[in-house]
Amino acid sequence: xxxxxxxxxxxxxxxxxxxxxxxxxxxxxxxxxxxxxxxxxxxxxxxxxxxxxxxxxxxxxxxxxxxxxxxxxxxxxxxxxxxxxxxxxxxxxxxxxxxxxxxxxxxxxxxxxxxxxxxxxxxxxxxxxxxxxxxxxxxxxxxxxxxxxxxxxxxxxxxxxxxxxxxxxxxxxxxxxxxxxxxxxxxxxxxxxxxxxxxxxxxxxxxxxxxxxxxxxxxxxxxxxxxxxxxxxxxxxxxxxxxxxxxxxxxxxxxxxxxxxxxxxxxxxxxxxxxxxxxxxxxxxxxxxxxxxxxxxxxxxxxxxxxxxxxxxxxxxxxxxxxxxxxxxxxxxxxxxxxxxxxxxxxxxxxxxxxxxxxxxxxxxxxxxxxxxxxxxxxxxxxxxxxxxxxxxxxxxxxxxxxxxxxxxxxxxxxxxxxxxxxxxxxxxxxxxxxxxxxxxxxxxxxxxxxxxxxxxxxxxxxxxxxxxxxxxxxxxxxxxxxxxxxxxxxxxxxxxxxxx
Amino acid sequence: xxxxxxxxxxxxxxxxxxxxxxxxxxxxxxxxxxxxxxxxxxxxxxxxxxxxxxxxxxxxxxxxxxxxxxxxxxxxxxxxxxxxxxxxxxxxxxxxxxxxxxxxxxxxxxxxxxxxxxxxxxxxxxxxxxxxxxxxxxxxxxxxxxxxxxxxxxxxxxxxxxxxxxxxxxxxxxxxxxxxxxxxxxxxxxxxxxxxxxxxxxxxxxxxxxxxxxxxxxxxxxxxxxxxxxxxxxxxxxxxxxxxxxxxxxxxxxxxxxxxxxxxxxxxxxxxxxxxxxxxxxxxxxxxxxxxxxxxxxxxxxxxxxxxxxxxxxxxxxxxxxxxxxxxxxxxxxxxxxxxxxxxxxxxxxxxxxxxxxxxxxxxxxxxxxxxxxxxxxxxxxxxxxxxxxxxxxxxxxxxxxxxxxxxxxxxxxxxxxxxxxxxxxxxxxxxxxxxxxxxxxxxxxxxxxxxxxxxxxxxxxxxxxx
Numbered sequence: 001x002x003x004x005x006x007x008x009x010x011x012x013x014x015x016x017x018x019x020x021x022x023x024x025x026x027x028x029x030x031x032x033x034x035x036x037x038x039x040x041x042x043x044x045x046x047x048x049x050x051x052x053x054x055x056x057x058x059x060x061x062x063x064x065x066x067x068x069x070x071x072x073x074x075x076x077x078x079x080x081x082x083x084x085x086x087x088x089x090x091x092x093x094x095x096x097x098x099x100x101x102x103x104x105x106x107x108x109x110x111x112x113x114x115x116x117x118x119x120x121x122x123x124x125x126x127x128x129x130x131x132x133x134x135x136x137x138x139x140x141x142x143x144x145x146x147x148x149x150x151x152x153x154x155x156x157x158x159x160x161x162x163x164x165x166x167x168x169x170x171x172x173x174x175x176x177x178x179x180x181x182x183x184x185x186x187x188x189x190x191x192x193x194x195x196x197x198x199x200x201x202x203x204x205x206x207x208x209x210x211x212x213x214x215x216x217x218x219x220x221x222x223x224x225x226x227x228x229x230x231x232x233x234x235x236x237x238x239x240x241x242x243x244x245x246x247x248x249x250x251x252x253x254x255x256x257x258x259x260x261x262x263x264x265x266x267x268x269x270x271x272x273x274x275x276x277x278x279x280x281x282x283x284x285x286x287x288x289x290x291x292x293x294x295x296x297x298x299x300x301x302x303x304x305x306x307x308x309x310x311x312x313x314x315x316x317x318x319x320x321x322x323x324x325x326x327x328x329x330x331x332x333x334x335x336x337x338x339x340x341x342x343x344x345x346x347x348x349x350x351x352x353x354x355x356x357x358x359x360x361x362x363x364x365x366x367x368x369x370x371x372x373x374x375x376x377x378x379x380x381x382x383x384x385x386x387x388x389x390x391x392x393x394x395x396x397x398x399x400x401x402x403x404x405x406x407x408x409x410x411x412x413x414x415x416x417x418x419x420x421x422x423x424x425x426x427x428x429x430x431x432x433x434x435x436x437x438x439x440x441x442x443x444x445x446x447x448x449x450x451x452x453x454x455x456x457x458x459x460x461x462x463x464x465x466x467x468x469x470x471x472x473x474x475x476x477x478x479x480x481x482x483x484x485x486x487x488x489x490x491x492x493x494x495x496x497x498x499x500x501x
Numbered sequence: 502x503x504x505x506x507x508x509x510x511x512x513x514x515x516x517x518x519x520x521x522x523x524x525x526x527x528x529x530x531x532x533x534x535x536x537x538x539x540x541x542x543x544x545x546x547x548x549x550x551x552x553x554x555x556x557x558x559x560x561x562x563x564x565x566x567x568x569x570x571x572x573x574x575x576x577x578x579x580x581x582x583x584x585x586x587x588x589x590x591x592x593x594x595x596x597x598x599x600x601x602x603x604x605x606x607x608x609x610x611x612x613x614x615x616x617x618x619x620x621x622x623x624x625x626x627x628x629x630x631x632x633x634x635x636x637x638x639x640x641x642x643x644x645x646x647x648x649x650x651x652x653x654x655x656x657x658x659x660x661x662x663x664x665x666x667x668x669x670x671x672x673x674x675x676x677x678x679x680x681x682x683x684x685x686x687x688x689x690x691x692x693x694x695x696x697x698x699x700x701x702x703x704x705x706x707x708x709x710x711x712x713x714x715x716x717x718x719x720x721x722x723x724x725x726x727x728x729x730x731x732x733x734x735x736x737x738x739x740x741x742x743x744x745x746x747x748x749x750x751x752x753x754x755x756x757x758x759x760x761x762x763x764x765x766x767x768x769x770x771x772x773x774x775x776x777x778x779x780x781x782x783x784x785x786x787x788x789x790x791x792x793x794x795x796x797x798x799x800x801x802x803x804x805x806x807x808x809x810x811x812x813x814x815x816x817x818x819x820x821x822x823x824x825x826x827x828x829x830x831x832x833x834x835x836x837x838x839x840x841x842x843x844x845x846x847x848x849x850x851x852x853x854x855x856x857x858x859x860x861x862x863x864x865x866x867x868x869x870x871x872x873x874x875x876x877x878x879x880x881x882x883x884x885x886x887x888x889x890x891x892x893x894x895x896x897x898x899x900x901x902x903x904x905x906x907x908x909x910x911x912x913x914x915x916x917x918x919x920x921x922x923x924x925x926x927x928x929x930x931x932x933x934x935x936x937x938x939x940x941x942x943x944x945x946x947x948x949x950x951x952x953x954x955x956x957x958x959x960x961x962x963x964x965x966x967x968x
Contacts, residue, residue, distance in 0.1 A: 045804075047599065053804040054569035054595045056587070061551060061574060074547040078575035095546050095626050101637045104542040133569075133594035155759065193760035198767030200760055200888060278539045281651035281683035281694070284880075284967070366549045407883045407916070409895045409967035414916050416893050416963075418885060438885060438893075440916070440963055470545075471537055471653040471681070473944040491963075498918035498962055499891040 001121050004180045008038050008166040011060070013178075016085040017170040020064045023089035025172060029066035029073075029096075031109060032089070033171040035322060036062040036080075037365040039163065040129060044136055046158040049144035051137055061365030064089045068096035070106035076366040110348035110356045112325050114174040120319025122181040123312060124213030128162035131214045136160055139217060140186070143228055147190045150232030152239070155191040160184070160217070161209075161465065163477075167322070175324035183315055183477055185209035185465055186217050190231050192239050201435075203235040204420055206256040206402045208462045209477065211313040234421055234433075241433040244422070246494040250397035251439060251487045252390045257419050258378070259462030259480035260403040265443040266298070266305055267376040267480065269412035270332050271359075272341040272351070283469050284410030287443065288338055290351065296338040299447025302381065305333035307342055307374040309358055314375035315463045315477035316361075322369035325358040332376060336447075344371040363474040370470050377461070377481035384455030387484040392428040393452070398437065398492065399423040399430060403462070405438075416440040416493070438493045449490065454483035506578055508552075508621060509672075512664040514578065515556055518585040521592060522566065523559030523604045524666040525813045527800055528552070530621035533657040534628055540649050541640040548626045555802040557810050558588040559604070565597025568810045570802050598811070600804070600836035604667045605814040612788075612797030612816045613663075613671035621660035622674040628656045628702055639711040643684065648718060650711065651683040656702055663800050669814040673796045675850075676700045677947050679938055680707065683898065684714035691721035691911075692968045694877055694898035696739060696938035698947050700792070717877070717899055720908055726964075727902065727912040733873035733929065734959035735866050735903065738937035738951040740879045741854065744892070744921035745784055745951065746942050747882065749852050751890060752822055754831035755806045758841060763890040763922050764831060771831060778826040778925035782856045786849035787819040792936060793948040795850035807848055809834035817847045826925070851948035859931035863953045866932050868906040870955060875901040875908060878940040879917075890920045894941070895965055914968065915961035930955040 017034040024032035041057040062085065063076035073096025075088045128136075140158040147156040162184045170176045189204040207222045216222060253261070268286070273279055275286045288296055298305075309327035311317050320326055323345045332340045340357075348356040361372035391399055402420025409415075422437040423430045441449075463479035506514075508528035515526040530552055537545045555572040569591030571584055607614065632654060643650045656678040663671045678699035685692045693714045699705050736744070757764035757771035766772045788797045799815045801808040812835050821829050830846050838845040867875055882894035896915050901908045932953035939949055 047806075050597070050599050051567070051595045052599070052806075054591050055572065055803060056570065056591060057572045059574045071543070072545060074545065075549070076547070077550045078552050080575065091548055091626075095548055098626055098629070098633060099536065099543050099546045102536070102538060102543045102633055102640060104640070105540075133591055137594060137596065155761065191761060195760045195765075195769040196767070198760075198765065200765070277649075277651065277685075277689070278544050280539055280685065280689075280692075281653060281681055285689060287966070366551050368545050368547055370545075405883045405885050405893070407881045407893045407895070409914065409916070409965040410880060410897055411967035413967050414895070414963060414965035416885075416916060416918075436886070442966065468944075471944075472533070472535055472547075472655060493918070493962065495886050495891055495918070496889075498960060499886065499889045499920050500923060500958070500960065501889070 002124065004119065004121060004178060005166065011036065012080055013168040015082055016062060016080060019082045020085040020089040021170065021172055023086045024064060024066050024093065027090065027093045029068045029093060031067040031172055033065050033169065034062065035365065036168045038166045039364060042129065042162045044140060044160045046140050046144055048155055049141045049148060054133065059364055063365055064092040065368060066092045066096055067107045068093050069100065071096045071100045071103040072107055073099065074368045107346060108349050109345040112345065112355060115326065116174065117176045120179045122211055122317065124182040126214040127182060128184055128214045129164050143188050146228050147188060147231060152192050152236045153190045153232050154193040157189045160186045169322065169324055171324050177320040177324060179319055181211065181318060182213050183209060183211050184213065184216060188228065190235050192235050201235060201238045203231050203238060204402065206420065209315060209465050211315050211317055237433045238421065238435060241435040243496060244434040244437045244492060244494050246492055246497060248489045249492050250394045251490050252394060252397065252399045253485050253487065254401040255460035255482040255484060256402045256462055257400045258482040258485055260406050261417055262376060262378055262480045262482055264406060264408040265412055265415055267373045269443065270341050271371055271373065272343045272347045273371045275341065276347065279469065282471050287411045287413055292338060294337065294339055297336055298333045298338045298444060299336045300450045301336045302450050302453050303333055303336045303447050304379040305376060306379060307332045307340065307357065307376050309374045311375040311479060313461065314479040316373060316375045316479060321358040321360040322362050323356065323360040325356045325360065327358040330357055342371060342374055347371065361476055363476055367472065367474050370474065372469065372476045373467060373478045375479045378453065380456045380459045380483035381453040384453055384483060387454060387458050390452060390454055390484055390486045391425055391430065393486065394425045394428060397425040398434065399425055413442050415443065436494050436496045438495050440491050440493055446487065446490065449487045450485060451488050452486040454485060458484040508662045509617060511554060512662050515581050515585055516664050516666060518582050519666060521558040521589045522561040525557040525604065526664050527555040527802060528662045530660045531657065532623045532625065533655065534624055534626040535653065535655040536629055536633065537653045539651045541644050556585055556588040557802065558592040560589060560592040562597060566601035567592045567595040568598050569595045570810065572802050600809040600811055600834050602811040602835045604665050604811065605669060607668045611671065613673050616672045617670045619672065622658045624656045624658040629654060632702055632705060632707060635707045639707050643711060646715065647687055648715060649685045649687060653681045655679055661800050663814055665814055671798050671814055675796060678702050679943055679947060680705050682707065682710045682714060684718050686718065690968060691718055692898045693717040693721065696940055696943065698936060698938045720901060721899060721911045723910045725902065725910040725912050729915060729961050729963050731958040731960050733955065733957050735870060735873055735875045736954045736956060737863050737876060738935055738953055739940050740876055741951040741954050742937050742939035742949040743879050743882060743941045745854055746852060746939055746946050747892060748921050749822060752831045753807045754833035755837045757831055762887060764828065772828050773831060774827065776827050777823060777922060778928060780856060780928045780931065781825040782823060782854060782931065783821055783825060784823040784854050785819065785821040786851055787853065788817045788849050790851055790853060793851040793950060795948060799847050807832040809836055811836065812847065815847055817849045820846055820849065853934065853950040854952060855934045856931040856952065859933055859952045861932050863932060866930060866953050866955050867903050867908065869930065870903045870906060873903050875903050880941055882941050885918065890922045891918060892921065893918050895967065914965040916963045916965050917960055918962040919960050924956055927957045928954055929957050
């Protein structure tokens with residue numbers, strides 16, 4: 001396990017925590033927690049192999065959250081002094097007092113063991129913040145040049161985003177955690193322009209964002225050479241592909257696309273705060289309401305979904321959440337039936353669920369922790385088929401690869417997705433790409449049409465850095481795994497016809 | 502900590518330490534307060550204070566000028582030199598920038614120069630003293646009438662200090678506030694929404710907003726299922742704001758010139774000068790628009806085709822993106838403008854739409870509609886096809902059937918597939934502009950003034966069971 005960055009450990013978190021928690025106790029808070037974070041970010045982007053952006057960011061600060069006479073109070077600041085920690089504790093109590101008249105639910109938290117002073121670091125080999133910028137830019141320029149050298153590629157856009165997230169947490173019960181996570185995303189996109197026809201198309205890498213270090217870009221976990229070599233041909237095929245005929249099709253969906261459908265239609269729909277209405281005015285609620293727990297038929301009996309904050313290299317993976325809860329893995333859908341939600345300590349207590357399953361997360365030192373998504377993944381079928389076997393079982397259908405556009409409604413019923421590539425399947429074989437394709441369905445119909453999940457050999461962990469929720473808005477990174485999966489009779493739209501052409 | 506010295510002093514010290522060929526330093530002081538509620542009770546709240554210091558170094562090389570940004574919260578004065586040197590090293594690693602230009606020079610009466618010496622403006626949780634009392638009363642009224650309230654109130658004040666090695670010393674205070682209020686029936690089967698942008702919350706009346714939502718919630722008591730299809734549709738100002746903001750954010754000159762957007766012309770070049778609609782609408786931005794005032798100069802730490810680091814400090818100007826229905830301007834950095842022999846056009850943090858013959862409120866448009874749909878707002882809007890700017894998204898919190906000038910029934914929600922550019926040619930009627938909050942994009946874009954629009958053949962593609 002790599003060590004926690006000594007520069008973070010040198011920050012005065014312990015004296016500040018002690019001062020803030022003691023002041024909150026003196027002022028009558030029945031619970032208080034202190035969180036000091038440092039989030040480092042590094043963004044590089046290249047346009048046609050020339051550097052467009054070099055941005056190195058660091059966000060340091062701390063927050064005090066209290067429960068005072070049954071009401072939340074929260075305050076945060078950036079000056080790391082004991083006086084400021086005391087002031088922020090006082091402001092958190094002041095916020096609780098001004099909010100008390102509009103609070104009618106007494107805040108209580110689910111019990112959690114006290115862990116003492118513990119440390120956790122994510123699994124990575126090379127910290128991207130220790131790699132010289134010049135090396136990163138040279139590698140992105142090389143990747144870009146490979147694309148630009150190919151026939152039919154007019155533009156190449158490249159980006160690399162790296163994060164190092166350090167969290168220190170202490171609460172009045174006595175838990176004290178110090179943690180470090182690394183995550184990284186590299187992306188290349190090729191664009192073809194036919195100026196005479198006024199047409200353009202793009203093709204983007206399917207390499208996922210990962211809870212890994214710089215070794216992901218230079219090593220063999222992802223075959224960058226093969227993907228970059230194939231992209232120009234895929235793009236050329238897409239430029240001249242036939243427009244799809246709208247109608248019902250059988251789909252084999254690759255996990256590079258299905259992860260996002262899982263995120264939107266299962267991940268968000270099984271967040272208990274949404275089901276209870278706490279996101280109702282913004283992100284929305286959920287069709288999977290609490291009264292349907294253990295009865296809702298979410299999908300076919302082949303559908304099994306797990307929530308997990310311990311998945312190796314997962315973006316939502318961590319040792320302890322932002323309420324001092326040790327992270328876990330649990331079933332969300334078993335044999336097609338809804339059996340679990342994602343929770344935090346307040347909701348777990350309110351609904352009598354026992355311990356929280358550890359989904360509290362704040363995206364910055366200045367934001368309040370909320371229930372955020374675990375790595376929610378569809379499980380492969382043990383001894384299940386390969387992708388080629390799934391395609392072989394389709395008479396006329398589409399093989400869907402790579403995520404692209406996405407949209408779903410506020411109760412997570414109606415969704416519509418596009419992809420990087422839609423390959424037509426005829427008599428069990430791929431016969432070229434189709435264009436202007438979107439697949440659209442209602443969540444339970446879609447998962448109900450799942451006929452066969454592929455085997456473990458088809459499993460892939462996708463994910464995103466930019467999952468948005470809450471007001472003020474917070475972003476979270478999360479991974480979703482899936483096997484290649486066969487769905488029968490899904491509604492396909494022609495997007496040109498949708499646009500009135 | 503920089504807290505011990507004023508932001509102006511931090512900027513001066515960082516500039517004095519710079520050994521680069523050019524340097525821009527931007528210090529931002531931010532305070533915010535918020536309340537969030539659901540089911541007629543508070544859920545979260547907060548008072549936050551933060552600070553950012555960005556050092557942007559420009560380094561000349563044999564083949565051009567490079568730039569890089571280092572941005573930090575809470576910088577100790579003793580660490581300033583380390584930060585400045587790191588920014589210089591990052592610029593040396595970066596290689597020449599495509600958008601390199603000489604840094605902006607101070608001009609006579611340069612916007613933002615006069616207030617340099619003033620301390621940072623601030624907000625606090627006390628801005629909600631009156632509002633929180635009203636909200637408690639609204640919870641009482643709603644509870645008594647079997648109505649649940651959800652929502653969010655936020656007030657943010659950001660003071661930005663920009664200094665450059667060319668002698669710019671500019672400062673801007675930006676207050677940004679909003680209220681979003683959502684009312685539901687206890688079974689969540691009926692749902693309605695309203696939103697409002699505000700500078701200081703003095704103009705926010707949550708009891709009036711609640712009364713309006715109570716009326717709309719009653720409209721929802723009669724409900725009819727309606728099939729997908731192309732409908733004449735009345736878009737309220739909030740929905741127009743979301744769609745027009747998509748147009749604005751995609752109006753990037755370089756991308757259009759390179760053939761990569763809806764504003765690229767068949768045969769090459771951009772569609773500048775092309776008529777997009779026979780309706781004489783104007784879509785414009787103006788940093789001094791009344792009630793929607795935005796920064797009078799460029800300040801950016803995030804390089805992008807529409808925001809060049811080298812343009813920091815450049816005065817922003819009133820600009821018409823669409824004039825009388827004709828595409829008239831695209832966002833152009835000074836560098837791209839120079840390379841394409843055009844006028845630079847800076848991003849302004851507001852957007853206004855109007856038509857010389859636009860008149861009447863949403864209610865007036867309803868009264869003049871024979872048969873059509875009236876929307877509340879749009880949600881989860883995403884680009885499906887950038888070539889046509891085809892967007893998909895949902896109607897949310899109330900769709901109503903209008904017959905013979907009156908709302909006759911609520912109907913189900915739809916997923917739409919529409920291009921806001923294509924839609925401009927199908928505008929049947931334009932209302933009077935009013936300040937509005939774009940529901941989908943208000944986290945990022947708060948200051949808009951839009952009319953309601955009546956549009957023919959709006960593509961309601963599929964039915965959504967969501968409410």
